[in-house]
Amino acid sequence: MVTPLVERSMGTPPTVLLERLLAQRVTLRLKDNRVLEGRLAGIDEHLNVVLDDVAESSTTINRHFPRVVLRGSNVTALYAPSGLPSRPA
Numbered sequence: 001m002v003t004p005l006v007e008r009s010m011g012t013p014p015t016v017l018l019e020r021l022l023a024q025r026v027t028l029r030l031k032d033n034r035v036l037e038g039r040l041a042g043i044d045e046h047l048n049v050v051l052d053d054v055a056e057s058s059t060t061i062n063r064h065f066p067r068v069v070l071r072g073s074n075v076t077a078l079y080a081p082s083g084l085p086s087r088p089a
Contacts, residue, residue, distance in 0.1 A: 018043045018078070020085050026051070028070070029077040034058045036068060047072030 018040070027037045028049065035058070038051030049072065054065040 014047065015043060015045055017084065018047075021080050024080060024082055024085075027079040027081065028075050029079075030070075030074050031076055032058075032074075036070070038068065041067070044072075047075065049075060049078075 021040050022042070024040055025037065026040045027035060028051070029035055034056055036051060036054050036056050038054035040049065041052045042050035049070045051068045051070070052066065054068045056063045056065065056068075
């Protein structure tokens, strides 16, 4: 079962936590109920996301894209099946 990424330290910006997920496979749920699964290639201060090797699925379509750039406001949930890696020492 995939659990949403909910770990958040007090005062830690979300971008800092999400940067720890770079190069990992993640799943995004979008406002229009599409689901994208891919490798997190980038994120910015507006929570815009770049995914590589992306599989898109919805009730009517299944597609594959080499790279997708998403506006952060379209993302309703981000799941990290591998969990959040520990902080670097």
